[in-house]
Amino acid sequence: MATFSLLPGSVALITLTNPPVNALSAAVRAGIVQAVQRSVEDPKVKSVVICGQNGRFCGGADIREFAGPMSGPPLVPLIHAIEALDKPVVAAIEGLALGGGLELALGCHYRIAHTTALLGLPEVTLGLLPAAGGTQRLPRLAGLPAALDLITTGRHISGTEALELGIVDQVTDGSALDIALEFAKSIVGRPLNTRRLSTLPCRCPTDIDNLLDRFMVQVRQRARGALAPVACVGALRAAATLPYAQGLRKERELMDTLFNSGQARALQYAFFSQRVVGKWTLPSGARWDNTTSRTISTAAVIGLGTMGRGIAVALALAGMSVVAVETQEKQLSEARQMVPAMLQREAGRRGLDTAPGVISFCSSLQDVSEVELVIEAVFEDMALKLQLFRQLSAVCKPDTLLCSNTSGLDIDQLAAATQRPGLVVGMHFFAPAHIMKLLEVVCGTRSSPETVATVMQLGKRMGKVSVAVGNCPGFVGNRMLKPYTEQANFLLEEGAMPEQVDKVLEEFGFPMGVFRMSDLSGLDVGWRIRKAAGLTGPGVEPTRTRQGRRYSPLPDQMCEAGRLGQKTGRGWYQYDGPGGRVARSDPWVQTFLDAYRARHNLAARVIAAEEILERCLYSLINEGFKILQDGMAAGPEDIDAIYVFGYGWPRHRGGPMFHAGQVGLARVLEKLEHYQQLHPDVAPMKPSMLLRRLVAAGSPPIQKWRELIHRERVHSQL
Numbered sequence: 175m176a177t178f179s180l181l182p183g184s185v186a187l188i189t190l191t192n193p194p195v196n197a198l199s200a201a202v203r204a205g206i207v208q209a210v211q212r213s214v215e216d217p218k219v220k221s222v223v224i225c226g227q228n229g230r231f232c233g234g235a236d237i238r239e240f241a242g243p244m245s246g247p248p249l250v251p252l253i254h255a256i257e258a259l260d261k262p263v264v265a266a267i268e269g270l271a272l273g274g275g276l277e278l279a280l281g282c283h284y285r286i287a288h289t290t291a292l293l294g295l296p297e298v299t300l301g302l303l304p305a306a307g308g309t310q311r312l313p314r315l316a317g318l319p320a321a322l323d324l325i326t327t328g329r330h331i332s333g334t335e336a337l338e339l340g341i342v343d344q345v346t347d348g349s350a351l352d353i354a355l356e357f358a359k360s361i362v363g364r365p366l367n368t369r370r371l372s373t374l375p376c377r378c379p380t381d382i383d384n385l386l387d388r389f390m391v392q393v394r395q396r397a398r399g400a401l402a403p404v405a406c407v408g409a410l411r412a413a414a415t416l417p418y419a420q421g422l423r424k425e426r427e428l429m430d431t432l433f434n435s436g437q438a439r440a441l442q443y444a445f446f447s448q449r450v451v452g453k454w455t456l457p458s459g460a461r462w463d464n465t466t467s468r469t470i471s472t473a474a475v476i477g478l479g480t481m482g483r484g485i486a487v488a489l490a491l492a493g494m495s496v497v498a499v500e501t502q503e504k505q506l507s508e509a510r511q512m513v514p515a516m517l518q519r520e521a522g523r524r525g526l527d528t529a530p531g532v533i534s535f536c537s538s539l540q541d542v543s544e545v546e547l548v549i550e551a552v553f554e555d556m557a558l559k560l561q562l563f564r565q566l567s568a569v570c571k572p573d574t575l576l577c578s579n580t581s582g583l584d585i586d587q588l589a590a591a592t593q594r595p596g597l598v599v600g601m602h603f604f605a606p607a608h609i610m611k612l613l614e615v616v617c618g619t620r621s622s623p624e625t626v627a628t629v630m631q632l633g634k635r636m637g638k639v640s641v642a643v644g645n646c647p648g649f650v651g652n653r654m655l656k657p658y659t660e661q662a663n664f665l666l667e668e669g670a671m672p673e674q675v676d677k678v679l680e681e682f683g684f685p686m687g688v689f690r691m692s693d694l695s696g697l698d699v700g701w702r703i704r705k706a707a708g709l710t711g712p713g714v715e716p717t718r719t720r721q722g723r724r725y726s727p728l729p730d731q732m733c734e735a736g737r738l739g740q741k742t743g744r745g746w747y748q749y750d751g752p753g754g755r756v757a758r759s760d761p762w763v764q765t766f767l768d769a770y771r772a773r774h775n776l777a778a779r780v781i782a783a784e785e786i787l788e789r790c791l792y793s794l795i796n797e798g799f800k801i802l803q804d805g806m807a808a809g810p811e812d813i814d815a816i817y818v819f820g821y822g823w824p825r826h827r828g829g830p831m832f833h834a835g836q837v838g839l840a841r842v843l844e845k846l847e848h849y850q851q852l853h854p855d856v857a858p859m860k861p862s863m864l865l866r867r868l869v870a871a872g873s874p875p876i877q878k879w880r881e882l883i884h885r886e887r888v889h890s891q892l
């Protein structure tokens with residue numbers, strides 16, 4: 175809806191009314207069309223102000239409408255009608271003007287914004303481009319370089335930055351609406367010709383082609399296969415080189431291609447997934463909207479290795495008073511040096527002069543006795559963690575929450591070591607913890623709903639996408655990663671090279687293939703876990719079957735040869751030296767693999783890219799279905815958010831579960847059956863019961879999976 179009111183001073187006020195963000199739904203567009211018509215026809219109206227209800231101008235087109243056939247008045251002619259009015263129109267931008275919302279404002283003759291309002295054209299993040307004239311008007315107003323930056327990244331800018339870029343005419347710390355109303359009265363009768371952006375020439379530097387070509391190269395590199403950023407550059411090239419009407423046609427043409435692409439559907443799904451996971455539910459029936467959370471203001475981090483340092487910084491950035499504890503003197507002194515600098519750097523990156531919270535350092539556990547929440551980030555060793563949880567249980571206040579940053583150990587076991595199992599929960603951060611968006615909140619069988627709610631809320635304050643998951647080995651993310659890396663190792667045994675596997679995965683859109691990733695995180699991480707699980711180490715037979723299933727000892731042998739990855743300058747690739755970053759193929763690895771295959775009588779074969787991709791991805795996806803079946807994740811959106819925000823899954827492919835739906839569940843099932851026949855000793859290839867049920871149910875859309883899982887669980891069929 176949009177309302178019309180005639181105010182004193184002959185100003186017509188058009189208010190967009192569609193909470194919570196005043197998205198431009200069909201009803202809102204129809205309301206604006208009517209209100210504009212009244213403004214044209216009513217001789218008492220001398221000028222017009224457009225604003226949004228509840229201090230939010232407009233969050234853009236209604237994304238939910240993109241899923242079905244479009245109805246209602248289209249946005250492009252509506253904005254043209256506003257621009258063509260011969261009475262001045264002022265946009266009063268409070269809160270936000272995003273996407274179609276900003277495009278609407280660009281059709282107005284003047285824009286007045288609050289200094290803190292968020293402005294931007296984030297369509298690219300939804301797999302689209304600003305197709306209501308945004309690609310044509312913005313470069314005419316702010317210049318081609320600024321338009322390229324804003325439109326291809328979709329970044330939000332403040333009212334203050336918008337003023338610097340010339341996108342708004344005035345900013346205020348007071349009421350943008352009040353200023354706009356006064357301003358609208360003062361400009362009655364002023365000529366509007368120079369205020370109609372579509373009639374102005376594009377503001378371009380002299381070397382347009384050079385600029386666009388350079389930009390296109392950068393965008394293609396960053397896009398990792400995403401179509402929208404490339405299309406945005408195409409639309410801006412049209413703005414720079416063609417008259418407005420032709421540019422607009424090009425904008426529409428490119429939008430049509432994007433609109434119907436799988437990528438746009440995937441990115442819009444990812445947008446809603448991010449919001450769905452905030453609305454968590456636990457098998458007990460506790461939910462985000464029926465559970466109260468505590469507000470935490472003091473916290474402690476135990477263990478100041480890489481993870482602990484990042485966590486301390488993330489907490490301080492969220493305004494917390496943090497006690498950082500490290501018992502090893504050398505590590506403590508390094509942390510004292512490095513952490514404040516990390517904090518300052520990250521605060522600066524977020525546009526803050528100083529961090530809102532503080533960090534104090536100490537070496538004794540006694541110093542955490544008064545905090546409200548503790549996050550343990552010590553070495554991944556169960557015995558060590560158990561001892562620590564026993565101590566914390568004795569030292570801390572009885573209502574202090576005890577959290578573990580373990581990446582896969584049993585939360586219930588840790589809880590059982592304390593006198594307060596209900597207050598124990600996993601907080602699995604991803605490195606670097608002050609930057610990576612994902613937080614897996616691991617709910618033990620005895621974690622209380624209030625504990626989960628508090629930690630989910632804390633994650634949100636830290637700017638994380640917090641996903642509640644169940645307590646199983648590896649939780650969700652690492653549990654799915656295991657069959658994926660395992661397949662990659664099997665592929666090496668069968669004839670592939672690390673760079674070949676990585677190339678296929680990087681072409682799919684991962685920032686790094688599995689072997690480059692392993693070199694980065696260190697091959698010894700998995701080695702330690704496999705040793706603890708009794709899969710390798712002294713006394714274990716060096717066969718290719720362990721604990722009853724196929725096993726590849728290749729990574730263990732790499733570690734035994736001292737090839738731990740970047741940290742030793744040698745891993746699956748070679749580097750310039752220890753700590754080197756640039757991966758180069760290593761003939762040593764070829765010789766090593768040849769010798770290994772010869773020892774085990776394995777004939778190397780040529781493996782097609784399709785097989786590499788399918789075996790790696792479908793084994794990971796199959797584990798995802800098992801996780802859903804076991805109730806360790808509430809829905810496919812949770813898994814997909816974990817993979818997009820924590821594991822580099824290309825966002826324009828939605829996430830592993832969404833991808834399965836795009837490929838076709840029946841096809842994924844058929845391929846898993848095929849590979850299982852070829853490799854019957856590889857358990858993760860055995861198709862999950864849930865996948866079979868979904869296929870039997872006619873492969874419903876992903877939005878219906880939760881319902882089916884719930885139904886099948888009630889009838890004990892899963």
Ligand SMILES: CCCCCCC/C=C/C(=O)SCCNC(=O)CCNC(=O)[C@H](O)C(C)(C)COP(=O)(O)OP(=O)(O)OC[C@H]1O[C@@H](n2cnc3c(N)ncnc32)[C@H](O)[C@@H]1OP(=O)(O)O
Pocket residue numbers: 194195197233234235236237238249270272273274275296297300302303304305306429430433446449450
């Ligand atoms: C050929 C056709 C031509 C058509 C041309 C069309 C060109 C224009 C395209 C567009 O405008 S695409 C949309 C561009 N806008 C955006 O991308 C903004 C998306 N929203 C956000 O980034 C955030 O929601 C926000 C606006 C910054 C607000 O964040 P906040 O944290 O305050 O709230 P949220 O929890 O994110 O959202 C609350 C609630 O609102 C829903 N929602 C938000 N934006 C939209 C939207 N544009 N359309 C529909 N729904 C929206 C969001 O999903 C939440 O809903 P619930 O989860 O509470 O149900």
